[in-house]
Amino acid sequence: MLGGALVDSASWRWVFFVNVPVAVVVAVLTPRFLPSPARRRAPFDLPGALLATAGLALAVFALSRAADHGWASVQTSAPLAAGVVALAVFVRQERRAAQPLMPLWVFADRDRGGAYLIQALMGAALFGMFFLSTLYLQNVQHYGALKAGAAFIPATVLMMAAAGAMSKVVNRVGVRYLVAVGTGTAAVGMLLLSALHSDSPYLTGVMFPMMVLTAGLGTTFVPVTLAAVSGVDGEQSGLVAGVSTTAIQVGGAIGLAVLATVATTSTRHAALGASLPNALTHGYTDAFRLAALIIAAAVPLALALLRLRPGDDSPAATELGRALPAPAPPATGSPAAGRAGVLAPVDPAAVGILERNVDDGQMRQRQPVRGRSGRRPRGWSYRGPPAPRAPVLVTVMSVSSSRTAT
Numbered sequence: 439m440l441g442g443a444l445v446d447s448a449s450w451r452w453v454f455f456v457n458v459p460v461a462v463v464v465a466v467l468t469p470r471f472l473p474s475p476a477r478r479r480a481p482f483d484l485p486g487a488l489l490a491t492a493g494l495a496l497a498v499f500a501l502s503r504a505a506d507h508g509w510a511s512v513q514t515s516a517p518l519a520a521g522v523v524a525l526a527v528f529v530r531q532e533r534r535a536a537q538p539l540m541p542l543w544v545f546a547d548r549d550r551g552g553a554y555l556i557q558a559l560m561g562a563a564l565f566g567m568f569f570l571s572t573l574y575l576q577n578v579q580h581y582g583a584l585k586a587g588a589a590f591i592p593a594t595v596l597m598m599a600a601a602g603a604m605s606k607v608v609n610r611v612g613v614r615y616l617v618a619v620g621t622g623t624a625a626v627g628m629l630l631l632s633a634l635h636s637d638s639p640y641l642t643g644v645m646f647p648m649m650v651l652t653a654g655l656g657t658t659f660v661p662v663t664l665a666a667v668s669g670v671d672g673e674q675s676g677l678v679a680g681v682s683t684t685a686i687q688v689g690g691a692i693g694l695a696v697l698a699t700v701a702t703t704s705t706r707h708a709a710l711g712a713s714l715p716n717a718l719t720h721g722y723t724d725a726f727r728l729a730a731l732i733i734a735a736a737v738p739l740a741l742a743l744l745r746l747r748p749g750d751d752s753p754a755a756t757e758l759g760r761a762l763p764a765p766a767p768p769a770t771g772s773p774a775a776g777r778a779g780v781l782a783p784v785d786p787a788a789v790g791i792l793e794r795n796v797d798d799g800q801m802r803q804r805q806p807v808r809g810r811s812g813r814r815p816r817g818w819s820y821r822g823p824p825a826p827r828a829p830v831l832v833t834v835m836s837v838s839s840s841r842t843a844t
Contacts, residue, residue: 442587450583486539489528494688496521501695505702544681549613552743553666554685556617556736560655560662561686562693563624563733566725567651569694570701571631571644574722578636578715589640593648600656613661614744620657621736627651628733632726636715658736665746693732701725 444452500518507513532538545551568590575581575589608616627650634643666682667675705721712720 440587442582442584445583481537483531483535483537483539486528486531486535489524489531490539493521493524493528494691496524498691498695501692501699505699505706540681540684541677544678547669548743549665549668549746550678550681552739553662553668554681555743556621556658556662556739557666557682557685558689559693559732559736559739560621560624560658561688561690562697563628563651563729564655564686565690565694566697566729567628567631567648570697570722570725570729571648573701574634574719575644578718578722579640589644590648592645593652596649597652597656600653601659604657604660608661608664613665613746614740616661617658617665617740617744618737620654620661621733621740623654623657624651625654625730625734625737627654628726628730632723632730634719634723634726636713636719662740665744668746693729697725697729700728 440456441453444450444456496517500514500516500521503517504514509515529542532540532542545554571590572586575586576583581589604616604620627647630647630650631644633647638644663682666685667678670678701721701724703721704724705717708720709717
């Protein structure tokens with residue numbers, strides 16, 4: 439609603455400017471409340487940063503121009519091909535860099551790799567829903583910016599409530615089925631939005647489908663985030679969390695470019711024999727159908743790739759419990775002194791198994807022991823205290839748009 443109020447009272451540009459003072463306050467307060475880790479020198483992967491930025495920017499630029507120039511035109515295909523090449527060179531650079539910006543080993547684990555794919559699909563669905571629904575409310579239903587912002591409140595509240603509930607349920611159910619059910623529910627909600635008409639009522643045509651969609655996404659957030667940051671110790675947790683956030687943002691940027699292009703192209707074709715509101719609605723609903731297919735693709739990915747689950751009473755897990763010794767206290771003055779978790783040698787039969795506690799619930803998964811790039815050395819297993827209760831991370835988006843004409 440704040441975004442709508444700013445647009446109505448000032449200008450749409452204030453939606454971007456309002457983030458600046460918030461960022462300044464966070465930057466000032468961060469050193470006071472967050473401990474600073476020990477500083478160490480490391481080479482910065484500048485080539486990797488430039489390649490990743492150029493590749494993604496070119497890809498999004500090309501996808502956003504397809505509606506105006508066509509998919510086969512040079513204006514679209516040339517930057518798209520250049521973006522793909524830049525991203526391919528980026529992967530090669532990360533394989534060879536001494537200190538890669540995004541180490542490729544983070545994708546080797548099936549849980550993490552699957553979670554990143556699912557988060558990218560979720561980003562495309564979430565960004566697309568907010569953007570296209572805002573356009574529909576303003577351009578077809580003629581809502582003002584403030585009224586359009588208020589229209590998202592029920593769906594946003596339900597998404598927050600669902601995410602909060604899942605932080606208590608995930609330890610008993612596991613991540614696989616929660617993510618599959620959540621993304622499947624979100625796909626149903628997106629499909630319901632594709633049934634909109636130019637005169638659809640708000641309660642049944644807009645609010646209910648959006649609540650179904652956000653309930654599904656809220657169900658998915660916590661379990662998929664747990665899978666995305668699983669299988670690493672504290673030293674690597676920041677890295678995998680950053681990749682998790684990047685997956686959502688990249689999926690949202692690319693997905694939104696594709697969905698907006700589909701909506702514009704479909705609207706242009708429908709405008710030849712229909713009124714402007716009906717043509718716009720036709721374009722938005724076609725984009726919603728594609729978004730439903732995108733988020734539905736996360737269901738088989740969750741069932742096939744996600745394995746993180748509550749405690750396993752199988753014989754293998756029992757043998758693991760017997761093989762793990764009690765952690766030895768760190769020697770005074772050693773690097774491990776004062777740390778909550780210590781590295782303790784384990785029996786060879788237990789090498790390669792990671793035991794991880796989440797919110798006092800036993801969640802175990804098989805995890806290869808890593809020995810390079812700062813990862814756990816072979817023959818050692820990280821043992822620390824139970825992780826705190828999984829936080830609920832809710833991204834509140836406010837998308838406003840000026841009224842457009844096709």
